[in-house]
Amino acid sequence: MKKVCIVALLVIGLSSFAQERKERHPKGEIEQMTLEQRNQLHLKKMTLDLDLNAKQQEQVGKLMTEQMAKIEKMKAEHKAKMEEAKALRFEMKNKMLDEQIELKNKMKSILSADQFAKWELRKDRNNKRMGEKRKLHKEHQRD
Structure with a gap:
């Protein structure tokens, strides 16, 4: 009887872990929106939270557009730097391995x-x- 209870508890416990969990905001969904769409949604949320009037919405919208443009520019620069660093790392690793091969061959001959x-x-x-x-x-x- 004890064994049956233990097995039943294990089955229930394992099945609860095996259930698929959905994320709140899948990353792909957010990335598919354009910059303007994201700004518009963010502005509407701010309007609801802060009770912005039309003039404030316009001003905040312009400010958000400028900030998002700066952020996107910084992201692009960072991505370019990371790609450059990857290429440099590859070159350095490749050169180091070539030198190790050369050293091993020389030591083998000596x-x-x-x-x-x-x-x-x-x-x-x-x-x-x-x-x-x-x-x-x-x-x-x-x-």
Whole structure:
């Protein structure tokens, strides 16, 4: 009897977690609206909340349009910078890997097979240790 109750509770609990949840404002829906549409909706909400008159609506609408244009410009600039940074990161990573390949080939030609195996083992240990130090450093920066 106990087992049946436990199984029933597990089934009920798991089924409640498995239900699909809908977000309040799906991101795609907001992004599909134009800048003017978003401004218009925001202005209407402000009119309801603040009880704006026609003159205030016009003034606030102009101000919101200017602000949204500035924000969109800043977003575009930021996006361009991020793309540039991605390209730079790729180039640097690619160059570093090329240098590592070159070093490995040179060491392979200089060292015996046993020495090369020891060198790789030592290099792997050092890389692991440096990774741990980086991880600790990042955690320390977050705190």
